[in-house]
Amino acid sequence: MTSSHDPQLLKGVLSLLLLRLLAERESYGYEVVQRLHETGFVDVLEGTVYPALARLEREGRLATRLVPSPSGPARKYYRLTPDGHRYLRTATDTWNRHVDGVNAVLRRPLPNDPEGTPT
């Protein structure tokens, strides 16, 4: 399980993670955070996730509905819109290309590495 992430890197990829999780299953804010924690992003704060959900909603990539809760106030459930699905596909392709490109560079051996092994 990953216990720590670069906050800047995480901020860049958080929208993609949220869209992917919500594409799998409609969820409310706190549940999304718990699902992120289950996948290893244990240091993601609620205070980061809720505004990110609000941003995606404003951009038209998420739709919401209020569902009564048996244990408290009604919950706001998020689900992907068609635009959200399109964006997720595009962003996933972009991310994969990005990772491939970065890995291709990082796997090159360093010329001054005494052991000659890739870092």
Next chain:
Amino acid sequence: MTLFDRLRIERLVWTLDQQLYDLPHHSRVAKRREVRANLLEASRDVGTSAALKRLGGSRRLAAEYLDAELGRRRHSWIAAVYFLGGVPLLLNFFLSEAAGAYERAITAADPHATGTYTWRGVSYLQSAITYTFDQGHASHVGGAWSPLVYVLWIGGAVACGRLWRLLPRA
């Protein structure tokens, strides 16, 4: 959940709401409701202290929400309203002091002054003021803001609140 825990949550929600005043009313209500519901559930799971800590503080959360809703085109109705309300208070205070000083100067020179005096007022900021003295007792009329003050007042409010960011982008 204890009453104290519930109060701590409500305090966070209320503080957050105060910092979201630049958002539309319906958006603020929705955020209040959502944050409260999530906090109540988190509080049941991990305790109120941990739930509040994981939220990262109302100021930071509000800043993130404002960024999410308004993005780089951030404006502030609050700053504009403060300017609109504050400028008349301050300006009228200083103009009133200036008018009073002129009146006192007349009565200092002649405690039993009688007649009409006209002062052109603070340059560019107000119209002329006419004082009527009767045995040292004065009344005055005039001294209204000049058109320039109204222009600066409105322009200052727009600048202070960065309200040009509300204009639709081309």
